[in-house]
Amino acid sequence: MTLAMGLLGAISAAPAYSATPPATSAKQGYRQACTARSGNYFHCLTLIAPRHANGKSPQAAAAKPDGLGVQDLRKAYQLPQNPPAGATVAIAIAFHSPTLESDLNTYRKQYGLSACTVANRCLTVLNQNGDATPVPENDPGWEVEETLDVSMVSASCPSCRIVVVEATDDSFNNLAAATVMAGQHATVVSNSYGGPENGLAQQFAGAYDQPNHQVVVSSGDDGFTKASFPATVASVIAVGGTELTKADNTRGFTESTWADGSSGCSAYVAKPARQHDPHCSMRTVADVSAVADNVSMFNAGNGGWFDVAGTSVAAPFIAGMYGQVNNNATVDTLYQHPESFNDITTGANDHSGTGADCGNDYLCTAQPGYDAPTGVGSPIGLAAF
Numbered sequence: 001m002t003l004a005m006g007l008l009g010a011i012s013a014a015p016a017y018s019a020t021p022p023a024t025s026a027k028q029g030y031r032q033a034c035t036a037r038s039g040n041y042f043h044c045l046t047l048i049a050p051r052h053a054n055g056k057s058p059q060a061a062a063a064k065p066d067g068l069g070v071q072d073l074r075k076a077y078q079l080p081q082n083p084p085a086g087a088t089v090a091i092a093i094a095f096h097s098p099t100l101e102s103d104l105n106t107y108r109k110q111y112g113l114s115a116c117t118v119a120n121r122c123l124t125v126l127n128q129n130g131d132a133t134p135v136p137e138n139d140p141g142w143e144v145e146e147t148l149d150v151s152m153v154s155a156s157c158p159s160c161r162i163v164v165v166e167a168t169d170d171s172f173n174n175l176a177a178a179t180v181m182a183g184q185h186a187t188v189v190s191n192s193y194g195g196p197e198n199g200l201a202q203q204f205a206g207a208y209d210q211p212n213h214q215v216v217v218s219s220g221d222d223g224f225t226k227a228s229f230p231a232t233v234a235s236v237i238a239v240g241g242t243e244l245t246k247a248d249n250t251r252g253f254t255e256s257t258w259a260d261g262s263s264g265c266s267a268y269v270a271k272p273a274r275q276h277d278p279h280c281s282m283r284t285v286a287d288v289s290a291v292a293d294n295v296s297m298f299n300a301g302n303g304g305w306f307d308v309a310g311t312s313v314a315a316p317f318i319a320g321m322y323g324q325v326n327n328n329a330t331v332d333t334l335y336q337h338p339e340s341f342n343d344i345t346t347g348a349n350d351h352s353g354t355g356a357d358c359g360n361d362y363l364c365t366a367q368p369g370y371d372a373p374t375g376v377g378s379p380i381g382l383a384a385f
Contacts, residue, residue: 030309032221034141034193040172040200042094042193044145045218045315047260049307065296067307068244070111070155073291073317076244076253078381079156079324086160087326089153089319090182091190094170095139097146099300100125106298107151113158116150123150124163124185128178136168140301147299148308149192149316156320172200176207183210187328190319191236192312194220194228194262201229202268208233212328216319218311219286220262223351224364224373227264227285234272237322237331238285239315240374241292242344255378256366257347258292261311263363263372274335277370279363288334289344289374290314318379325385333384334376338369340384341377349373 029050036043049067074081097103101123105115116122126132150162163185167178175193182189189210194217195201208215208230219240220228231238241261247254265280277284293309322329334341348355348365358364362371370376379385 032141033144033308034139034170037170040195041170042172042175042195043170044094044142044193045221045310045312046145046148046192047221047309048144048302049309063305065110065298065305067294067296068291069296070113072246073155073295076251076255076291077156077379079321080382086157086320086323087188088161088163088186089157089188089190089323090163090165090186091146091149091153091316092165092167092175092178092182093142093146093149094167094175094178094193095137095142095146096135096166097143098138099143100146100150100164103147103299104150104154108154108158110298111155113154116154116162122161124161126163126165126181126185128165128167128174128181130181130184136166142170143301144297144299144308145192145312148297148312149190151297152313152316153190153320153323156317157324160320160323172204176204179207179215183213183215187213188319188322189213189215190316191215191217191230192315194218194231197227197229197232197267205230205233209235214319214322214329216315216322218315221260221310222262223260224263224349224358227266227283228262231262231285232266232269232283234269234283235331237318237334238287238375239311239318240286240289240372241311241314242289242374242378243293243347244291255342255344257344257349257353257373258309259347259349259351259353260309261286261289261292261349261373263349265363272332274332277362277372279361280372284363284372286372286375287331288318288341288376289378290317321379321382321385325382327385329385337384338376340380342380343368343377344371344374347373
């Protein structure tokens with residue numbers, strides 16, 4: 001029996017979806033895009049800014065973005081301006097976005113990227129069974145997440161093909177099934193969601209442990225509390241968040257720890273040999289980091305252009321870098337090339353950003369070398385991948 005057949009056979013039907021109003025993030029006025037439901041469900045890790053770009057209210061469509069765009073991100077991380085042909089990046093997501101293709105191409109056109117459509121075979125959208133139909137029901141919050149994911153893959157790898165696998169809902173079992181299916185279509189799989197690391201979640205860890213794949217997972221948006229699943233799976237690339245700000249320096253940017261990104265110690269997963277940090281006897285999250293705030297995206301269902309935050313920005317952006325390189329590098333490789341990363345040494349993820357609420361320990365506060373909120377740092381080009 002193959003890995004996919006075994007896992008899909010073990011994943012049972014999920015309870016019916018019932019929406020409740022999204023919560024508000026600790027980040028000043030930002031709203032969680034997706035409902036955080038109790039029980040055996042994931043929630044997406046996107047935060048919507050309290051205003052649209054250009055200073056307009058959330059109810060008014062903004063004509064143009066004013067947050068960080070493709071050229072900003074490519075410059076900040078020293079990505080090639082004329083990238084070679086990339087591989088395929090798959091995205092596992094919940095529910096269905098009816099405007100995904102048009103929203104993606106509005107984003108790509110704004111930043112001078114070529115069209116990525118179903119017709120030109122750049123974009124493929126499947127359900128968790130690997131079929132084009134039937135599509136899952138729509139959820140407005142997960143729709144934002146889905147659009148953000150394809151946009152961030154496009155930003156870091158404009159030449160990558162994108163396969164989106166839509167789970168029936170946001171339950172542990174259906175998103176695990178979508179992840180397995182995603183791995184059948186690409187060696188790079190992006191997951192921008194998280195949930196409680198509990199005993200039930202561990203039953204689905206095999207869906208994210210895919211040999212010869214790079215499974216990229218957001219670390220979470222809950223600050224220094226506890227590590228979330230599936231970011232704690234030993235073989236995944238757990239991606240933390242940074243605050244990227246334009247500056248008058250050689251790089252053109254400064255970068256610090258994003259105050260709401262998650263980090264912590266796993267309660268279930270043994271410490272991998274690549275990690276040597278002293279205050280966590282188990283697997284530590286995160287491994288690497290990238291921008292997680294003040295990034296612009298377009299979604300028609302939410303009024304046009306607006307700014308977002310969250311480690312849901314960082315994970316698909318890193319996934320696109322793996323797609324650009326197109327090799328079989330594992331998460332261990334990241335730890336072997338410290339010279340290929342911007343070492344993040346300021347900020348903390350205790351929401352205040354000062355570290356005062358978490359004892360200024362490396363598990364919550366940026367320090368030279370490895371620290372939990374930002375891992376080994378943010379990428380300098382593609383060398384580490």
